Structure formats: C-alpha cells, structure tokens
Amino acid sequence: MQETTRHQIVIVGGGAGGLELATRLGKTLGKRKEADITLIDATLTHLWKPLLHEVASGTMNAHEDELNYMAQATWNHFRFRLGKMDSLDRDKQMVSLAPTLDEEGKEYIPRREFHYDTLVISVGSVSNDFGIPGVAEHCMFLDSRAQADKFHSMLLKRCYTAHTQHVPIRDGQLHVAIAGAGATGIELAAELHDSTRQLVAYGLDKIEPDKDIKFSIIEAADSILPALPKRLSDATASALASLDIQLMTGERIVKATEAGYETESGKLIPSEIKVWAAGIKAPDFLREIAGLETNRSNQLVVRETLQTTRDENIFAFGDCAACPMSGTDQLVPPRAQAAHQQASLLYKSIRNKLAGKALPAYTYVDYGSLINMSKYSTVGSLMGNLTGKWSANMMVEGVIARFVYVSLYKMHQLALHGYMRMILMSIANLFSHRTKPRMKLH
Secondary structure (H helix, E strand, O other): OOOOOOEEEEEEOOOHHHHHHHHHHHHHHHOOOOEEEEEEEOOOEEOOHHHHHHHHHOOOOHHHHOEEHHHHHHHOOOEEEEOEEEEEEOOOOEEEEEOEEOOOOOEEEOOEEEEOOEEEEOOOOEEOOOOOOOHHHHOEOOOOHHHHHHHHHHHHHHHHHHHHOOOOOOOOOOEEEEEOOOHHHHHHHHHHHHHHHHHHHOOOOOOOHHHHOEEEEEEOOOOOOOOOOHHHHHHHHHHHHHOOOEEEEOOOEEEEOOOEEEEOOOOEEEOOEEEEOOOEEOOHHHOOHHHOOEOOOOOEEEOOOOEEOOEEEEEEOHHHEEOEOOOOOOEOOOOHHHHHHHHHHHHHHHHHHHOOOOOOOOOOOOOEEEEEEOOOEEEEEEEEOOOOOOEEEEEEEHHHHHHHHHHHHHHHHHHHHHHHHHHHHHHHHHHHHOOOOOOOOO
C-alpha cells in the first residue's frame, strides 16, 4: 500500500448518501489533495434504491439509469474499490474486505485491508424476515439491483409459462402477495399491476389480467402506511381499491410456503409469487462489530453528530444508523430524505474535523411523504413553511404530486452530476423512452 501523509477518509457503502458524500468530498478535499477519499461497495454500479420496484416490475430498464462507480470516482477525484466489508480493527484503524467471488464461486479479488483516519459506514439496510418460517426460502426480496433483476426475470418466466401451458391457470399461479404495506410494498403492487397488463398486451393474450392475475398486500398493523398521516393512508387505500388490489390489514404472517402465506388468524393466502417487504434491519455483519454499540436491528448507535458512541473516528448514517431524533425518544426514520440530509451534514462535519473545529449536530427535517402508484396516481403530504415552522398540512395528488416525486430523483442526480449533466440525462431519457416498449420485455 502506498504511504501517504494525507488524511484517509474511507466510506463503506455507495448508496444514495454514501455516493453523494464521496462525490462532494472528492470535488473539494480530493481535488485539492487535502485528503484521500476511498469509496467501497460490493457492486460496480449504483442505482437509486427507491427505483428498485420499477426495475422489478420492468417499467424501468436499470441499464439506462445505473451509474458506474469507477467512472464517478475518476470524474470527481476519489477512489473506488470493489469489495464487501466483513470486519473492522479499530486499534489499527483498518477495514477488512472479504474476497470477491465470481458467478462460479471462484475468487478473483483477494481479501484486502484499507487504513482509515476517518471511517464512514453507510451500508444501508436489508429485509428483516423476523425469523418467520419459510420466508427466506420462498419469498423474493428487493434489497438490491440484483434481486430486482431476479424478480423481473422470474415474473416474465411465470407469465410465459402461463401463456403456453395446456392446462388452465391454477389458483395462485399468477397471484402476487406482498408482505408489508409500507411505501415499497404499495408502490411495487401498483407497478406490477401496470406492467403485467402491458406484458399481456404485447402478445400473451391467453392470460386474462382481471381474472388470472391477482395482487394482495398483507399488513400486520391495522392500516396501511402505519407510519404516515392517516389522510395519506386513506387516499392510498382508495387508489389501490380502484385497481382491485386486495388489502389485508391486521393480519400477521406466521409462515410462508411454496403455495402461499399463512396468517395468525388461520387464513391461507394462495400465492406462488411472494415478496417480503415487511421490515428492515442493518446487515448482520454490523452486529456488535469491533465492540461498537448496535441495537436489535443491527444498526450502529450514533450521537447527534453521527459519530458512533464508542469511537469518534467512525461515523454512520442512513438506514444502518440508529440516530436520535432531536428532542424526542424516537429514532430518525430510515428514509431517503434522511440519508440525503445526513450526507450534507457529514460533508461539513468531516471538513470541520480536519480543520480542528467542532462538529454540528444533525436535526431531522421531515419534508413530507410521497407514494407513487405507477401511471395511476401519486399522493403525498408535503411540509409547509408558511409560518416559519414545519408542519404537515398540505396533501397533494395527481400531476403536482408526480412532479414532486420525480423531482426527488432529479435532486439525487443533481448532487452526483451537477446541473448540466442532470439536464442532458433527462432530455436523453425523454427521447429514448419514445422509441422503446413501455416495459422491459427480457
């Protein structure tokens, strides 16, 4: 490893927040050679996680919107290293990456270690099956681009099989049952409702969508979107009802089988296509890693400065961090807007740290919630600042809500690419979509 006297900043996890932070630090500290910035991720490309349900349904071609980490690093004066963190030595200040294997299980990148002076962990979250029998074996998950691609491939095969088989479509064969009525589950159900009908229209005419394809959302709480305002929940439920998507609230799943879900009340929900979106946790490797404090969800417990409680040189943010919400006994919710805010704060914090200045505290600002149901509807609640204080008073629907939803992704692109490239990418996507099918057919 090449010796250097520059401050070593290592960021583990290239999700929305981690990549934005690496890009901003690279453009300043990296470009001026005031620090070396290294971003580590287990994959070669980045895709905004809130879009994974569109990749799974086929309404988005991920190859058109993915970003290559190596290119982004070259353009913005930081380094990218492929690998998956699996251990940490705090005494030596070393991050260890597991060997990287190819599709056949053969090692092509050996185990490596990277020294840090400042470490930022932003590895996101994965689905939490809560140890429920059969979930890991029989359900699909949407934690990564690879899982979204796998789901899309499976969906196409199931529909092609149903179209060509010589026997009637059996009960549950094309029934999609989604565990969890949060934003992911609801948006996925709406996207799948749209994409499956598009798929049938492209020639699979032996499938009758209204008869053969069914969608169910199962939620243990008494209402959908339990963490969001009731007006938003009610508006979303009404939109789903108009699509004939079945909502089953107050039903706790106790087992998943090849045939479907079993609930605590004794119901069997027939479904050969099952998706688990009922909860999240931080990756298992973080559990009490190197003696750092973690909670029951494997999240690293951090102070309001986003420093871990037992090591001031290690920061954590996003879904993998348990960050106190200022003035309450609650934690900052695992949402994209929180990760974006924390990345902005950490950019200032790390620069302050290098300059010997005090670190700012993070205060979560809720800008509202938006639920996008494909082409059918977008509903949400936005936070107004008319009185100088943030309060949730304004419901938005339709074109306005859709515009705000799209703007969130554009803000992410702006943070990574700047105004000119963001505008050019938007124009290119507008024209390319006019020359291709509305859904990915392979």
